[in-house]
Amino acid sequence: MNIYNTLSNRKEEFKPITQGKVKMYVCGPTVYNYFHIGNARPLIFFDVVKNFFEYLGNEVTFVRNITDIDDKLIQRSIEENIPVSEIAAKYTKAFFEDCRALEISPADHHPKATEYINDMIDLIKELVEKNIAYEVNGDVYFSVSDFPGYGKLSGKKIDDLKAGARVEANKQKKHPADFTLWKKAKSGEPNWSSPWGEGRPGWHTECVVMSRKLLGKTFDIHGGGIDLIFPHHENEIAQAEASGNKNLANYWMHNGYLNIEGEKMSKSLNNFFTARDILKKYDAESIRFFFLSKHYRSPIDFNESIIIESKQAVKNFYNILKESDYLSIKDNKFEYSDVHLKYKDEFISAMNNDFNTAKAISVLFDITKTYNKTKDPIYIHLLIELGNVLGFFMNIEEKLNNEISDISNELIDLIINYRISFKKEKNWKMADAIRNDLKKIGVVLKDTPEGTEWSIEK
């Protein structure tokens, strides 16, 4: 398997630290708000990464952290006039709800930053002792000049950072690019005791500490959005390696950005969509198809027409699942032969090539086409097996059943409307026949002055 590694800027053969096991860490949400459609990209993509490794027979340990203490939470807490802990609880809950709605399977661990404060303090202490971090007035900074490898992930040079116009001016820092490890608490802010006084950890420390605790000092894959390369991941590497790790992670994977109609999503442009909002209009699989139809490292553009296209494409998969009457063949015994395995191989080699999900999806379409020609139900099993790797057709039985129950209400209303037409025409014979026949299947009609009501009685 080849994976594009941001550290080397090229595709590399993936070699796990322990054969048959994959340890991965992906930066999760800061729970200060509902997550937006752009946040859904790494959630869906790394869900697929995990699935694929498991499909190949690996035992995967997947960690996705929850940042529940941060400037933005504090700001939100002030805005909503609710304690930080309640903000965090509210949006953590919402995060899991939205993930479920998007059919993203949970990680193995969801560590919260506030549960690892002591470990973070220990790490910061160690860095201070090693003279690679320094304290000023209750704040602790990491000294980038004292860490030779700084910039190796993002390809930035410390001097360029200094020259850049956008580096924050802070007289306390030795170097403008030094980043905060520990922040002194202002009054009223959540705080923890530390050797440097009351305060809270900076954002970049938590991921180092939590990954170390749950995955060990060096693990296989660290993932996240492309915007996290700098400074977040760069700073993680600096802390981890300054404190004795040879490598924090062997492979760094970053997904590209999502734009809205060609522009960056932002509140000021009024093109900001939460996943929650999108889910009101479009189903999880259409959204997933939209993301996976493009390579994860490319930027992707979100707009109404493109998601409708995706929806149409997904619908075509469901057409054949319904037509094949999957529910009745699902328990059939079957064995793949070479003709079937050819598609499986194609699918796997697409995915092996740095997770080429777009190519993998095209294999799914090839399978549907072949099924339509041959009507060989094994192709349906194959379609579902491979589709599942991408997160499609999950809980397929339930969905096919639900679809029927969803439609049944509308169906009964439809029949009732026909009966109302017959009543208007005084065609009592037909109207009564409909009522009697419905009763036979347990649907009881009542004609009231407000109209026809119905209920299920069995």
Add this chain to the structure above:
RNA sequence: GGCGACAUCGCCAAGCGGUAAGGCAAAGGUCUGCAAAAUCUUUAUCCCCGGUUCGAAUCCGGGUGUCGCCUCCA
């Protein structure tokens, strides 16, 4: 100012030196009482200009254009 990515049919998109996958949309045919589904057929030489090569969408150089990072951000 520094760093980087991308440019392939109407739209989305794969392609990683050997002669342009796939999806959506559209048009026509078959099938059909009519629809739907299915099926067959049709639609690009890959932003421009040079170069390397027997051979380039794919490599190199130069343009043009779009986007991103350098500040919290997936």
